[in-house]
Each structure stands twice: as structure tokens, then as C-alpha cells.
Amino acid sequence: MKFQFEKLGSINKAELELGDLTIICGENNTGKTYVSYAIYGFLATWNKFINFELSQEKIDNLLKEGILKIDLNQFENNIFSLINELSRDYTQLIIPQIFSANEGYFSKTSFEVFINYNPSYKNELQFSAKTKEKEVLKAFKEKSSAILEITLLVENEALIPSTHIVKDFIAKALGKALLGHYFASPFIITAERIGISLFYRELDISKNVLVEQLQKQSKKFEIFDFFEMVNNTVSRYALPIQNNIDFVRDIFDIHSKKTSPLLKEHPEFAKDLKNILGGEIKVANDQIFFTFKQARKNQTIPLYLSSSTVKSLLDLNFYIKHIAKSGDILFIDEPELNLHPANQRKMARLFVRLIKAGIKVFITTHSDYIIKELNNLIILGNKFEERNKIMKKYKYTEADVLDPTSVKVYIAENQTLTPAPIDNLGIAVKSFDKEIEEMKNMFDDMTETMEMAYEL
Template sequence: METTKTQHIEKLASWKFSFKNIGCITNGEIDAKPLTILCGKNNTGKTWVMYGLYGFLNIGVSNLVLPQTQSMSKELIEKGNLEFNVIDWIKENFAAIKKDFNKNAAKMLSDVFNTNDKDIFSHSSFDWLIEENELIDHVYSKELTVSLVVGTGKKEIVLISKGPGSSIIQMTLLDTSFPRLENFINMALSQLLKIEHDSNPSFLIPAERNGLHLFFNELSSRRTALLHHASKEQFDLSSLLNDVLKSKYSAPIANYIDWLNEIRTNRKNKNSDFHHAAEELKKVISGKYTVDPEGQIYFSTYKRGASASKKIELHLSSSTVKSLFGLWFYLEHQAKLGDILMIDEPELNLHPKNQRVIARFIAKLVNAGLRVIVSTHSDYFVKEINSLMMLHNANSTQIENRNAIMKKQGISLDSMLNPNDVAAYVFDNSSVKEMVKSAEGINANTFDEVINSINEDNDEIYYSLIDIDSSEDEKDE
């Protein structure tokens, strides 16, 4: 069997999660693959779970208290150096480590959804399902180098390191007056246990992106807070700091707004990993984006025949052009191999033809080394994913026919998807269930039921009216 070359770049020891009492969801479990698809009716909890995953991957673990870190801190202060076997430490404390991670993940929900309502997540959980051997293998293979440097003289205070393929962690303390050593050790160990690249863990493109692309300057919570307080006759510093530091949006929305407000700087970044993908996206919009030094976004159409190319501000462009800007900029200036991309409704504002195109495009991103999680209402999107999986499964006797079909339909080899790299989940009746995969792909009953129903209703209306017309014609005769 011929297969496409897929880069598997893992950042977590396990991609399995279970959750309870989140939004309208009573319980559910997800085992995320390189491409994970969330489907279901409106108001069934898809965004809640996607935001929960985002929070687990992105929200810091500053409150984490791992076993024995207090004694590690004490010994490091006394001796200046500490060396210990992290694999033995995991074996001795696995249950406690897992409990601490999941306890912190439950607290994370209030932060990611930015709510002060203490009751809304009081009975919620968002657990990382991981086995001891998975965590040990993951930690053993990783490299860790974390140091704290302070002052203009760049004085190094503490250094924590571990080589790849080693079980030994070495800690060095150069200034015993450092006041938060235990917290620093917790941070370093949690980084070793969980996320490999904390600086760039995952990127979420929200369903609200069209409006955010147009009004991100006005929507900046910090800007709004400053203007609000500046207009007051009496200035309250504590109130200002509270408003500036705390966003009024959920974390994915607030972070996306902040990201948009940084595009004037990030536009200078050169990114070779996914430049080719960003270039391909231009074919969908039939033009190109530019960002000027002030952060103003423009769209330019391609020259067509005698018609000259036109450059317009983004707000004058089509909804499709607006919708895809964030994805293009991310791929052109930020995405790296192994990164995690989340897209809420990738089909937003796209004609069914382009919904198929974007499904193929996302398949290429997965095969190129991105891990992608999408939430979708599009039957076209899912059916195209099914086609790409069926093409991958062609056996040796079917290759010639497969290649002919792909050439006819304009499907490239790097769009084919290994079914083992795809997982799909349906949200319904307050629960989350994995959608069954067959030789034809994902069995998307959530869409099929509606399609069958509308066809039956259409037939009933049509034939009822035809029967009435026929009866009237017979009376006239």
C-alpha cells in the first residue's frame, strides 16, 4: 500500500482527556489524533471542550505543587547543588503527580472562560488520562534546560537541566536569597512532565474571527480600560490595574485579540516551515494579504486579463477573505512543525466548493506536521475528509484507478489522510462519543439524519402539491 509521509511530532505523553460537567456536557472523553474533528448540533458543548483543551495546553501551572519539591528546595539552599533520578521520582509519586495535574486543570477552566462565578465549574473536571509508563518514556526522552537570569548584568540565579535519554536532573543554586525557589522547581518539573514548548503551545482561531479581524484595535481590553479610566474625573489606580490585567473575554478570544494587535511586529517574522501552505491559501481567496507598519490589513486581488490588481482595506473585502486572514498570517509568520492549531468552524463563510478545498488544505497541514483540532457543522467538510481517507486506503491493485481519480478531481498525494491519524467525536444528549469509522470514512449520522429529513420533507411537499395540481386538472377536464 502506498502511503503519504506524515510527520508525527508529539508534545504530550498522552493526548487522552476526560471531562465532566462542562457547560451542557455531563461527561465525555477524547483521544486527540493529528486531526481531531468535533461535530454536533448547536449548543452541545463543542466550543466548551475546545476551549478546555486550549486551556490545558496554554494556561500556566503556577499553582501546581508537585511531590517533594519543598524538600528539594530546602536541600538545594543548603548544598547549592542537587542531583536526583526523575524516573524514580515519577515511579514513587505517579498517583500524586497525576492528581495535582488534574486538580490544576479543573481550576484552569475558570481562567480560560474568564468567569468569577464560583459555582459554574465547582463540580467540573478536566482530567489528563495518562499511564505511568507513557509519562516515564516521555520524560526520559526529553531534554530540559531552565535557568533564571536577573538584572542588567544577567546574573544567573538557578539552573535546572536534564539531557535527552537521561534520568538524572541536575539543579544548581547560585544565590540562596532567591525567595521563590520551590515555585521555580515546580514550574521546571511541570514543563518536563507536560508541554515541550511552553512558549508556543497551541493557537486557536475562533468562530468570531471575522469581527475580530476588523475591530481588534477597538476590542483590546487594555486599550478600552485605559480609555475608560482616562475619561473619569477621579483616577483609581487599583481599579485601573484590575481592569487592565484582567480581560473581559474568554482566554482564546482575548489571546487572539492580543495576537492581532501584535501583527505589526510579527509581520517581520520569517517562517519557512509553512510558507508554502500560506501561499496555497492565496488560491482560495484569489489574491493576497499585506500588513503595513501600522498594523492595517489590506487585500489585493490578482490581475485578471486587462483588469488591474486592486488593493483594498480588509473591511471592504468578502467574508471569505476576512475569515481566512488569521489562518494565512499564522501559517506565514508563526506556525512551526509540531505546533497545535485549533479552528472553530473552518468552513465559516465558505461556499460548499471551498469547504471541500479547505478540508483538503487542512489535510495537507496535518501531513506536513501540524496537529489540528477543528469544530465543524459542515457535512461537505466531513465528506471530503472521508474521501481523503478512502484514497489513502487504496490497495496495490487500486493504485492506478486511484491516481486517475485524483488527477481528475485535482487531489494531490499530500492531501490523502491515514485513517489512523483522524478521530471524530459527536456531541449530543449531554455527552461526547467517538464517531465510528468504516471503509467509507466517518459515519456522520449527525449530518445524515438532517439531510435525510430535509429530503423526505421536500419530497412530501413536492408530491403533495403535484397531487393537488393533478386533481384540479382532472376536475377541469
């Protein structure tokens, strides 16, 4: 899958192809976050505004007969025009909402999506729509079948959804069946995550207090008017930040759900998280706690008293344990935030293990430690003398080895994205190397001058 951008933030014109691991490096204010937000926004919303031309006759038949069968093959010739329409609508209508900004900021923006479409109906599809906790519509497709079945689950006329809702549901089902394989389900962890994890309680407390005060002052006050006002206020944040806020506020519900499909298949991820955190994040009595692993064995403290590292990894911890599944794409803005260099290296290894478990990873970073560690993992893929001995010495396994062909790296510079060279010796990020070399040269010049002064 490729994306092309024009006039997006500080990016004048650029192209980006997704890899299993996609990385954007670059100096501050070069457009890294704009690009990641724009791609995340598309993947998070495309199925909400996709448009399939469905005749009223088909809708009427569904409402009358209770079932509608759709042959997916009939849409194959229109896929590319459909994606072009998606790109256009996303650019003109959705991007300003993603960034929660005035349309004028994006009046010259262009966002285009390209895929190598190859029809595949191997996966089973099943989901439903609910009204007041009652299922009213169901979409189902068997494995390897090209027939999508839409079923109306209610007979009571009062419960039958409107034509508009039925059309939206069918469009969503068609989108999943035809394009769900290409457009991965996204989850994003923004650079604002520490503040969100620290103050999520205050957001809820402030809301509850305000509701009580308004109700006391006016008998005519409607609670639903208030929540509409709250939602409008929250939407002033860019969509990724808003979604981060919603995720943290829902952690107690998320925690009560079953173990994620990822963790069921790969329970070793729990150990990886514990190793990076230095303990475990737990939920009890409507509070989030952190339990130390070693230094203060079995000591438990509230989240707000924990280190910035724990707060920084809160979202990642609950995503991996309760939501993550193969086929997802995980976005992380600056994964190195508040992490010691040793933990930055561990994060690089975690990313490799995630992509091998079927989850794509997209990061923006300033961390030379992450890049250098990824280079080590790429080099381990070569056959060389003492390889096994070195892996044993530094406690690496085959699960840590990174295939360079699965990685795409871009440098945000000069108002574009420049692909970084990648080979079997790793990734070349000149901007990092330049700063490190300059620091080394400065150190050498100073110490050499000092040594000469001492000799005199």
C-alpha cells in the same frame, strides 16, 4: 491522551480521546465549545499550576552555587499521581477562570486527564526567565539526557529572583521535561474571530483615549492602576476569546518575527493559504491589508474593507506563517465560518496537510462539506482501479490522503459524546445525513406532486 468529563455545560458524562485530527459535530447547544474550551484551557495552563515538591535545601543550593542538577528519573513513579493532582486542581480552581464564570457554574464538574506514560528524554530543552529584559534563570537538558540543569545567571543580589519565582521556574522546567511531549502547545481560533479582527483597533483607541482623559482629570491617577482595571475587564471573556484578542492586537509584533518553523520546513503552506484566501494578508505601516490574487490583481485594501472570509482566516494565516511548529495542537471553532463550500473543502485538505506536518488539529463543526471532503481523502487511501486517474482529474496528491486511524470524531448528542464510526470509506455522521435525506425527500415529494398536477 484521553479526557473524561462530568457535568460540563450540557455534557452530563463523556470521554474523548485525542487523535491527530479530532472532530466534534452536533447540533447547537450540545456542548461542543465547552469541551474544546476545557481541553484547550488545560493544555494552555497546566504548566502554570503543576506542583513538584522541591526541598528548600535545593533552592538554597541553587542560589548559593549558581547551578542545580535534577535527575528526571526520580519523578517517574509519581507521574500518575501528579496528573491526578493536576486534574483535580484544574477542575476545582482553574475551569471557572477558563470560562470566566462564577465557581457555582462548575461546582459539580469533573475533568480528568489520562495518558499512556512512557518516559522519553530524547528532545533537547532550553528556555530562560527574564526580569527587565535580562535573563536571570536558565533551564537546559541535552538530547537523550535525563539530567535537567537549572542555572542562576546573575550574581547581583538585587537581581536575584525570589524563592517563589525560582520554585515556579523549576516546576515549569520539570513539567516541560517530563510531560511536554504529551501536552502539546495549544493555539485556538474561536468563533468570535471575525468581530475581534474587525474591532481590535477600537479596543486600543478606546483604551488610549480613556487613559488621556483620566490623567487630565486627576494628578493622582496611576497609569498602572488603569491597566490593572483593563486586564480585569478583558478577563471577563473566556480565556480562549481573551487569547484571541491578545493575539490579534499583537499581530504587528508577531509579523515582525521570523518565519514559523512550520513554514520553513513546508513553504507550500503559504501557497495553500493564498489559494483559500484568494490573495494575501500583509502588514505595513501599522495596518493590515489584503491583496487580491486574480480578479483585482495587485489591488490592495485595508482589512476592514476585505471580505468576511479574509477576516475569518486572519488568525490562521498569521499562526501558520509566524508561530506554528511541529508538536502544536490547533483548535478551531467552526472553521467553515463565512467560507464558500469550495473553500470548506480546501480547509479539510489543509487540515490533513497540517497533521502530516506534525500539528494536531481539533475542530468543532456543522459543515457537511468538511466531513464529506475528509471522507474523500480517506477513500483515496484505498487501492482501487482508476485511483491515480481520478486523483489527477480532481487535482489531488498523496499529501491529501488521510489515514482513518489518525482521526477521532465525536457527535455531541444526548448530553454526551458519541464516537462516530470511521473506516476506509470515511466517517459516518448520521445527523448530517438525516437532514440531507429529509431535504431530498421533501424536494422529491413537492416536484412529484407538481408533475402530477401538470399532467392533469
